[in-house]
Amino acid sequence: MQYHEQLRAREIEGGEMVNPYMPYPVRIDQIEIATEDKSLKTFRFVFLNKADEEKFAHKAGQFAELSIPGQGEIPIGIASSPTEKGFVKFTVFKTGVVTSYLHNMKVGDIMGIRGPLGNWYPWDKLEGKNVVIIGGGFAFTTLRASIVYMLDPANRSKFGNIDVIYGARSPGMLLYRDELYEWEKRDDINMHITVDSTSDPDWKYNVGFVPTVVGQKAPKADPDTFAIVCGPPIMIKFTQPALESLGYGQNQIIMSLENRMKCGIGMCGRCNIGKELVCKDGPVFTLEQLNRTPREY
Amino acid sequence: MKVIKIEKKEWTGGIDKSRGKYLLFGPVKESDSENEKSCVGNRSCPADSDRYIFKQLFADQFPEMGGVDTVLSPKSLIFPQTEKMLQTTLDTSVADHHIMKRVDTDYSPRAVIGIRPYDARALTLVNLNFDTEDYRDPYWCDAYEATTFIGLAVNNPSEFDFSTSMGSSPFGEEGLDVLLVDNGDEFIAKVITDKGQAFLDAAGFSKVADESAIKEIERLKAAAEKAITAKVGTGNLKRREILELHEAPFWNDIAFACINCGTCTFVCPTCWCFDIQDETKGKSSVRFRNWDSCMFPLFTLHGSGHNPRGEKVQRVRQRFMHKLKYFLDKYDQGTMCVGCGRCVQSCPVNIDIREVCNIMNSYEPER
Amino acid sequence: MDSLTQKIRDIASDILKEGKVEMVVGFAKGTLPMTTKPYMAKTPEQTENFIWDRHCTLNLANYITGRKEKIGIIAKGCDSRNIVNNIVENKISRDQLYIIGVPCSGMVDKKSPDTLRDNCATCTHRNPVLYDVMAAEPVEEQKIEDPFADVKAIEAMDKGAKWGYFQELLTSCIRCYACRNACPLCYCPTCFVDESGPQWVGKGQNRTDIQTFHLLRAFHCAGRCTDCGACEAACPMDIHVRAFTRKLNKDALELFGWEAGLDITKRPPLDTFNPDDPNDFIK
Amino acid sequence: MANLFEHIGMEKERLQFSWISSAEAGKFAKVATEVANTIEALGPIDKFVKKTD
DSSP: OOHHHOOOOOOOOHHHHOTTTTOOEEEEEEEOOOOTSSSSEEEEEESSSHHHHHTTTTTTTTTEEETTTTEEEEEEEOOOOTTSOEEEEEEEEEEEEEHHHHOOTTOOOOOEEEEEESOOOOOHHTTEEEEEEEEEEETTTTHHHHHHHHTTTTGGGSSSEEEEEEEEGGOOOOHHHHHHHHHHSSSSSSSEEEEEEETTTOOOEESOOOOHHHHHHSSSOOEEEEEEEEOOHHHHHHHHHHHHHHHHOOGGEEEEEEOOSSSSSOOSSOOEETEEEHHHHEEEEEEETTTTSSOOO | OEEEEEEEHHHHHHHHHHHTTTTTEEEEEEGGSSSOOOOOOOOTGGGGGOEEEEOOOOOOOOOOOOOBBSSOOOOHHHHOOOHEEEEOOOOSSSTTTTTTEOOOOOOOOEEEEEOOHHHHHHHHHHHHHHSSSSBBBHHHHHHHHHHHEEEEEOOOOOOOGGGGGOOOTTTTTTTTTEEEEEEEEEEEEEEESHHHHHHHHHHHHOOOOOOOOHHHHHHHHHHHHHOOOOOOTTTTTSSSHHHHHHHTHHHHHHHHOOOOOHHHHHHOOOOOEEEEEEEEEEEEEEEEEEEETSSSSGGOOTSSSTTTOSSHHHHHHHHHHHHIIHHHHOOSOOSSSSOOOOOHHHOOTTTOOHHHHHHHHHHHHOO | OHHHHHHHHHHHHHHHHTTSSEEEEEEEEOOTTTTTEEEEESTTGGGGBBOOTTTOOOGGGGGTTTTSSOOOEEHHHHHHHHHHHHHHHSOOOOGGGEEEEOOOOBOOOOOOOOTTOOHHOOSSSOSSSSSSSESSSOOOOOOSSTTTHHHHHHSSSSSHHHHHHHHHEEETOOOOHHHHOOOOOOOOOSSTTTTOOOOSSSSSHHHHHHHHHHHHHHHHTTOOOOOHHHHHHHHOOOOOHHHHHHHHHHHHHHHHEEEEEEETOOOOOGGGOTTTTTOOOBB | OOOHHHHTOOOOGGBBBOOOOOOOOHHHHHHHHHHHHHHHHHHGGGGOOOOOO
């Protein structure tokens, strides 16, 4: 059940209005440095109230507001899969006031999480289809959630071929390296890991920008193949034509956007692209949808 | 529909009576609204200002019912410019430290007296944003539901009023619980909702008006509507594509004069955008929201430094597109402008939404 | 047709035709009585929209900061002083500008059209200080007995009354920042009130935060303000924000003999050191 | 700045300037003490302290 559905359901049951701005209290359970330059850390949170975990039930592709009292909130994609129980995981890039503060927090500290927010990758539509996951840099978080979700033994049979094209600046900047190398070994997922450049003579994967690797390694388009794209604007800009020249249709290219957000529930007004709100009507849109909206992202 | 007659000599007595059950709000002179007075006769000081604002009425204050216009709309009564939302303590020796709780706010019944019909309609439009299928904003919803709106019809529309072009009118009833019509020595009160009836009961206003009063309302209404001469076209907005209007060539010319202040959005009765901020004093931490404005570059600035609406022209376009196109397409409840004319009057560089709306409405893209 | 308006249109049209400039910034008629709006003409035909009357209150120097084009600009006394400021502060270069000077006999108050605006009433630089062409003969400058009488009245108050005066002044501020944005001096890419790391000022409707904004904004204008009055003309709440900057202008004049924007070869006093500078405040 | 402080009704003495070389330890101590004493005599500037309510 999604955030708004469960809020409304509780309202109808209990009668009292539920506050969508109220975060669930969580404890930081584990902190891992995610990249060699230490600019990204992965935080694992455990809900203080066990019941909140069920209420938080999310789908891969959604995001949540990490809420630090006294500092503020930041919208971050959920990196853990709904199939992973007992915790939720977020990988956060240190950039502004809240993320810098978060990077200095310790295991055991109490904060809040509000969500899950937004829509998700269209899992119903993707059932029975081939899925190509294309990601760059630290925008790989909800893509990780998606891969873990699809590879779950209960789900793997629902999907056709799974291809993953993921690139970062250098090997040390790849997120979730251990998992990537594990997936490389499997035969039910085709991994195409790439880096912009590396001085490591033992690097056994690709070297080159993501759009180039897409052109070389992505499966040819057919009506049953969908691409999910998430990455920095420059990568998206060049990946789009690469996919189109492989024959992908506008509705077969699924993208996840970012915009400045505050409320996360479609009320504060800043994240709109035309009449759509990225926080509530998105963050996931097909290219077909995006081509009908102003490019204000 | 029930119509009540209130003689003006009964007015203050009734208002006083209603204070027993309602907190009252209404337009008062700004200089009468502050408790402290220390201004020393500068003509630009609020103490000497003849400006009216919507405020809570103290025990000896009465709403100005002479048909005054206010620079700011009454939206702040439901949606304050700064509003506390959540609070917590950062003191780790306290049991539930860092766990946010809703701030206690008084939502006992209140009545806004003298609100203009276009402002009441504006609040119904803002309500579409805050009270949705998916989420309800509890701060807005609680305040909106606690409030009874006692409107005052506009007998003499100002030169800025173009409400009749924008789905409202000087005698409009949308969003009101009671509509008062000034008729010389008396107010004629149209009872629109049960909430409105309850207020009139509390004030002890109960003389039922006769047929002639209803005719009188119709006469005044026709005269007021006729007095509005501004004509703004909106009929073509619906059928234009969003991207056609967005890519239209006129935006640079419209935006040139704009200085990107927040005036238009702050005086607007339908602008609802807000920012959320945390502040900490000592160990106690508060999360609150402030009105924000799409005119400010900061509104959309990403953490990376990228700004999807970093240019002035993009921000000006956003404001008009939101009001006159996106909102229209999304809710099918008309434009997000009620024609009150406040932004027309207050804009420091005379960017006139009536003109912009006409340009948008008459735009024919080349094919 | 007013002859000054016609003259402005003719000059503007000519310099566009001759290719001396790519655009001309001036005033056009507003949609309401007694209003004008800043307007940019890019073709000779568009110059027909220019007007000149007693309501050209804003400061057009605000519209040229940071632009790259060759610009024609219509400048009354105060606009020209702010253009000088902009040149001194490297926000535009002199070669980019073709200044059409317009002698000004004062703009009128938006609330009472029969009286001059406060700042116009005490103005002693009605004629442009920098121009390429004048649209009319210079006007006689006003002789003002005591240009800072208003500041002195506040200086004469006791501490509590002063505090009270400035408190009351700002009660109706809605933080729309029209004063800042109408000001040709305020061109910082990120204003200190918008900075988040560190956050200098809170963002709510808090009295102390509002005071801080006005106090520091004024201070940033010290030795640069020309008292053009654009801040007050822009304020939707009619706040007398010049009460802050006027004091700084008086001090600049008394301590440094300085009036801003008169000479493109001189840097403002807080930007330079001179052995003669007053230093009695240094222990 | 100090003049502007005074103009709006704050005490000018709250902002003081001094020119002290790194070699002038004695002067630094003296000025610091003086400043501290002046400010202590003025007391806290309650009116400019932000109130959260």
